Amino acid sequence: MKIEIRLRINAADGNVWGEEVITLDKPHDQLEQIGLSLDEAKDLLGRIQEQVVGAQAAAFVSESWCCTDCNVPLRSKGKTVIRFRTPFGDVPVTSPRLHRCACDPAATRTFSPLAGLFREHVAPEMLYLETKWASLVSFGITVDLLKDVLPVGDTLNAETVRNHLHRVAARAEAELGEEQPVFIEGSPRQRAQLPVPDGPIVVGVDGGYVRAREPDREGRQTHFEVMVGKSIAEDKGNRYFGLVQSFDQKPKRRLREILRDQGLQMNQEITFLTDGGDSVRNIAVDMSPCAEHVLDWFHITMRLTVLGQYTKGLAHHDKETASETQRMLKRIKGFLWNGNHHEALPCIDDLECDLDDIETDYPSIKAFRKGMAEFHIYITRNAHTIPNYAERHRYGERISTAFVESTVNTVVGKRFAKRQQMRWSKPGAHLMLQTRTRTLDGTLRPKFEEWYPGLATTKRTSKTEHAIAA
Structure with a gap:
């Protein structure tokens, strides 16, 4: 059986372009030959991606060949090749360089139109996939996984994935506001005028230890503490957070942003359960006037x-x-x-x-x-x-951070300590905690959609098309 797959592109200017993408010769009498094989699917996706990216880049450049002010055609100085890394392969994109028009007051004489489109040379979805999977398993396994199921470039390696994860985490870190010793807002009179809040929030905070990359002065293996917590809102999704206490400069701000995302109001009940350690307890001090601090019974x-x-x-x-x-x-x-x-x-x-x-x-x-x-x-x-634990227990209120103990195991144990024999620097562990907690509580994808709104549009369009087809 001969199978031909063709690609047809209708450009915005009305031009229609079509080309044969791949031809397959597949028998129909062998179970292992029914449907596309993984290699055939990856080859097909890679070829389609190259054609689609090339067509989109050409359409973008075509809008820049003439001066936007006087409509005079611009002269070409030359061209270079941009390598755009996507989940479906590394795509070479021809990038022309044009002379500016005489009426253009810009300081530079030439410019590259595609520089405005390819501000990053890694596709957002590729960056998302690398970050998500590297937050769950080791960098090496992430590379093997992506290469097994997607036609990613051969140059993808563990170091590249680690650098990309750090870049994503650092971008999220840069969006945090300034640290404050107190986050209580408004006067009692103003807080009394706030609308009725949602149900109470319970926050549990505990610590764990990971292997340090650098030994001590005597050459012995050392560890450093990481702080992990879980915020449980009655009417909102649960959130995780983590940080390296001796490295993070904004621990209270980090917790504050988690609570703000869960809709915390200054008149809302919130309970902090901690193990009583100074570092763990201090992060929750002066977070809300309605906060109750409870020593963990466990x-x-x-x-x-x-x-x-x-x-x-x-x-x-x-x-x-x-x-x-x-x-x-x-x-x-x-x-x-x-x-x-x-x-x-x-x-x-x-x-x-x-x-x-x-x-x-x-x-x-x-x-x-x-x-x-x-x-x-x-x-x-x-x-x-120390509250009346018996009374809290009778009313079904939490008295223990047992749920946080499992959180420490989920966030720290399964990626940092148990089967992963890696040693960590404090900055590396801190950045990993930021992406891992977002991956576990499902807020990593929404963060990417906030940075790249087109990802959310693509997702909605896909769902709509599936609904219509159904």
Whole structure:
């Protein structure tokens, strides 16, 4: 069976151009030969793309051959070739250079018309595909994936994809406003006049660690902390955010923009759940007058569980003391569960003193004492953020950042730490976090459509044509 595929282009000036694109000779009696093969499809798409881009570039240049003021034809100085990288191949585009008209006051004597069209030599959709997939899997796998399913150029490599991802992230970073210590707006009277807000917003923030590219002075492997969060709005889509605390200069502004995209008003309830760390807690300070800061119950119980394990070890050496210690820990947990830190702190202080007075041969007693002292400091520093967890739980309100723990695993663990053995610089990790969080919460494509409005138009046109066909 002989199959001929032709391309027909109707130009804006009325000219019609057609050409045979590809001829295939395919049998009809073999299952593996039914339909286009992947290689045939990539070859076909590459040929069509080259013809379409060439026709569009020629149409654009044809509008510049005459002076726009006096309509005098412009003389050609020469031509060069622009290589335009698209998802369907690298397309060479002939770019003429023209002499300016005598009536043109511009400083340069010549110009290239296509310079105004090809401001970037990478198609926006190619940039989007590279950024999306490199945010999900390694740069090398991204290259292999794109080369497997699309007729991309042979020169595409991991370094190119990484540079393009950094460029996209840096462009998004440049759109952030200036950092501010306080983001509370308006007076109480002005806030009282605001319309009724949507449902409450819950924001959870936690940290994780990734491998650093540079070792320490002694040549040992080091890590640095990244901060990850998830904002859950009752009536809007969930959003992720991430940053490298020791690198980012605008952490509060970044969170503010996430909340603004979710429609935050100054009279809207918002709850921040954190692990109580200073760096994590400070990012949410003075974000809204209606904000409630809650210490994550999970981190409290996690510390109490560790102390409970030490108590079980102590029982092998001093059963009576261990039993009393266990009773005190249970009492402390009950006070904290009901938000009664005023009663919990004296109990913690008493237990810490009791542990200092214990004479035992338990080998981990020093670690037990240290853990108790650290727990005392932890609760003291975060006492003002300890609510009545029992009451919140009864009313179905969140008391734990368990959803953020999964977010850390999703955002950081699966791309930075677990199976990916890469080492990261702080700028590289920070830029990757920006594109990865947007990819995961579905806001990367809308951002590209904001930068390149034609992408949204193409998407709408395609949907309309499918609806009509159906």
